[in-house]
Amino acid sequence: MRSGKFNMPILFVAITAMLVQQTVATTAKVGVPSLIPAVARELDFDAELVLLYTAFYALISLVCMAGCGGVIARFGALRTSQIGCVLMGFGLALVPFSNSAMAAFLLLTLAASLISLGSTAATPASSQILASYAPKKWAPLVFSIKQTGVPAGVVISGLLLVPIAVVYGWRGALIGMAILCIFIAILLQPLRERFDKDRDDATRPKLRDFRKNLYDVLIQNERRILALVAFSFVGMQSIYMSFTITYLFEDLSFSLEEAGKIVGAATVLAIPGRILWGWIGSTLVKPRLLMGLLAIVMAISTSFMGALGSDWSKIAVLAVNCCVSLSVLSWHGVLLAEVARLAPAGEAGRITGGVLAFGAVGQIIFPLMFGLGYWLGGYGLAFLVISFPAAIIGLALMVWQRS
Secondary structure (H helix, E strand, C coil): CCCCCCCHHHHHHHHHHHHHHHHHHHHHHHHHHHHHHHHHHHHCCCHHHHHHHHHHHHHHHHHHHHHHHHHHHHHCHHHHHHHHHHHHHHHHHHHHHCCCHHHHHHHHHHHHHHHHHHHHCHHHHHHHHHHHHCCHHHHHHHHHHHHCHHHHHHHHHHHHHHHHHHHHHHHHHHHHHHHHHHHHHHHCHHHHHHHCCCCCCCCCCCCHHHHHHHHHHHCCHHHHHHHHHHHHHHHHHHHHHHHHHHHHHHCCCCCHHHHHHHHHHHHHCHHHHHHHHHHHHHHCCCHHHHHHHHHHHHHHHHHHHCCCCCCCCHHHHHHHHHHHHHHHCCCHHHHHHHHHHHCCCCCHHHHHHHHHHHHHHHHHHHHHHHHHHHHHHHHHHHHHHHHHHHHHHHHHHHHHHHC
16 A cells, blocks of 8 residues: 555545445346335235345355455456446346246345345455555545445435335346446446456466465464454444345335435444544544544444334434444445555555455345344344444453553
8 A cells, every 4th residue: 555645636536436436336126126015015925035136146255355356356356347347237237037936036146146246356456456546544534435425325225226116126226226337337347457457368367266265364463463354344244234224114114215214314423423533533543543443333223123012102213323333334445444554565456365265254144144143033133142342352452452
């Protein structure tokens, strides 16, 4: 990562381009789960199957994260982003062909594969580009600005995509999103020569890249701790992003549109929240301590999610969601800047993929934990169960900071 002079115009272009691709990647990722209640109602299957979609998405994400380093090195980070947008577009376009519960199951499985491959590549690819242009001191802020694309994508899903589905149907909403993904891939093309100048045409992605990427994370103590952070934080994020609308709709008797608006409105706070945490991590508090504090907040606020009831006012439900959003959806830039700082020169994308592969494991494990908690004691226990890892990680980070 650069620590000396930097080119501000190019840095601005890099942040803007990566912000756009991160936003569309998140919208694609969250779009299908947010519309599954409508799909399930029309095709007559259980909306809680969104957990299976999330788990399968995470399994493919794990493979992609662990092996994306070779693809980025071969084709370049920007081209990898473009390929990802195209894959997401194809995945989204498949789901509207569902005309029965069985067809929906098959097409959702294939869509999850394509959308996961496409959206998962967005973060390592953007880290590779931003690490080349961001000054070291301000890296947490730079990465946090780019990562506002994640809550922005959730906002688009909750405040725009869901209402569009109400008016034009869930098929029309998904087809429109698919077209947008392809358009973004085309829009990024003029930047390829600048941002992919370090690609190596002689590099060939290999199966052993998976083992090497994970090994290089686990062999180094600081990276290993960040991998555990990613496991917990990404796992909790996956539950909130993929299941909250269904939870509000199915269990708390909100309409689909009301649930989407609550999640979208709460998530808006994560946009300034991420920038704030990035600025704090660049100026006032060391990133690892900041991550520890955020972990404690997300553990507490997630526990309160399970206490929600149908007798709670909309304002109270919104307030709890806002607290979750400011922690569960607001840590990314701080973590990614730390990962890039610890990566060898020119390998930020590969190491980021390796660390976030453990986050993908969290996306697999946390839905299982959540499902087990729900089966044993309903939503109250389910949310409490997934809050424990964050509490442990938070305390560990604070001890690590003092050491």
